[in-house]
Amino acid sequence: MNIVTISNFDQFNLIINGPLCLSGDQSEEIYHNMWCIALEDDFIESIKIQELEHFISNLIENREQQFKHINYKKNAVFYMWFDQQALQLRFNVITGDIKSLPFGCKVSLINSYKTILNNFINTIREVAQCGDRIEFFDMQDENWDEDENEEEYVLDVFIKTLHRN
Amino acid sequence: MYRDPVTKLWWSRDLAGHGGSSYKVFKEGSKGFEWLFDAIKDGTRMLNKHKGPTGVFIPYKEVIFKA
Numbered sequence: 160m161n162i163v164t165i166s167n168f169d170q171f172n173l174i175i176n177g178p179l180c181l182s183g184d185q186s187e188e189i190y191h192n193m194w195c196i197a198l199e200d201d202f203i204e205s206i207k208i209q210e211l212e213h214f215i216s217n218l219i220e221n222r223e224q225q226f227k228h229i230n231y232k233k234n235a236v237f238y239m240w241f242d243q244q245a246l247q248l249r250f251n252v253i254t255g256d257i258k259s260l261p262f263g264c265k266v267s268l269i270n271s272y273k274t275i276l277n278n279f280i281n282t283i284r285e286v287a288q289c290g291d292r293i294e295f296f297d298m299q300d301e302n303w304d305e306d307e308n309e310e311e312y313v314l315d316v317f318i319k320t321l322h323r324n
Numbered sequence: 325m326y327r328d329p330v331t332k333l334w335w336s337r338d339l340a341g342h343g344g345s346s347y348k349v350f351k352e353g354s355k356g357f358e359w360l361f362d363a364i365k366d367g368t369r370m371l372n373k374h375k376g377p378t379g380v381f382i383p384y385k386e387v388i389f390k391a
Contacts, residue, residue: 263341
């Protein structure tokens with residue numbers, strides 16, 4: 160996966176023009192196609208939601224063009240989500256369809272990426288101003304990563320099928 | 325979050341679990357917790373391609389400590 164912290168608009172082009180790899184090997188596709196995007200503190204305050212939407216619109220359009228040029232025989236999907244733990248906007252392109260999404264949690268598919276972008280911007284601005292609420296565990300507790308009473312985590316994911324025509 | 329006493333890094337269960345990731349790993353910095361990488365079940369770091377400066381800081385302010 161590609162990890163980047165954005166501090167100006169020009170850096171979005173690096174992501175938009177990034178290569179697309181489709182092989183049917185999901186690990187390989189994640190390595191090449193997945194991006195984890197964080198924003199610099201100053202940029203968090205200055206960027207507008209409309210500018211972020213414009214970036215995603217261009218990104219999807221370019222991935223569709225790349226998909227057409229590859230002339231790949233199988234279906235492929237673009238999907239995007241907000242990783243609230245890493246405070247990153249993440250997206251990926253893989254071979255397959257909705258059933259192929261490699262998440263370990265329950266997924267809620269949403270039709271518009273605007274919801275995800277709003278959640279991303281609002282959360283990182285709130286954290287930048289007020290901090291996050293983090294739960295800490297006793298270092299001696301061997302079951303620190305298990306919580307039977309915890310509610311099932313549901314992640315909002317935007318998905319877009321890439322078309323050849 | 326759990327602090328590894330040897331590496332001093334903080335480990336959290338990965339809620340999304342994308343691509344086989346089981347944990348998220350952070351380090352403490354002057355500004356807060358900085359996300360470092362995602363790790364699979366045995367603690368191995370997932371393969372990354374670095375494109376530039378990384379790191380997202382979670383300020384210490386309002387952090388809840390639980391015994």
